[in-house]
Amino acid sequence: MVWIKNVGMLPAYVCDCCGFGYRDAGTAFECEAYCKGHKSCSMELAKKAVYRP
Numbered sequence: 001m002v003w004i005k006n007v008g009m010l011p012a013y014v015c016d017c018c019g020f021g022y023r024d025a026g027t028a029f030e031c032e033a034y035c036k037g038h039k040s041c042s043m044e045l046a047k048k049a050v051y052r053p
């Protein structure tokens with residue numbers, strides 16, 4: 001499940017699988033789908049992350 005975390009003053013959408021946070025919900029859901037399908041993270045998506053665990 002994607003959840004929302006405040007990063008600085010703005011919310012980020014966090015992928016529950018890898019813990020990376022994104023500025024837009026769509027990317028976070030993409031990441032979650034990728035993580036579940038591949039059991040690892042997409043480097044392309046990780047580049048867009050605004051929050052790293």
Ligand SMILES: [Zn+2]
Pocket residue numbers: 015016017018019020031032035041
């Ligand atoms: Zn992920």
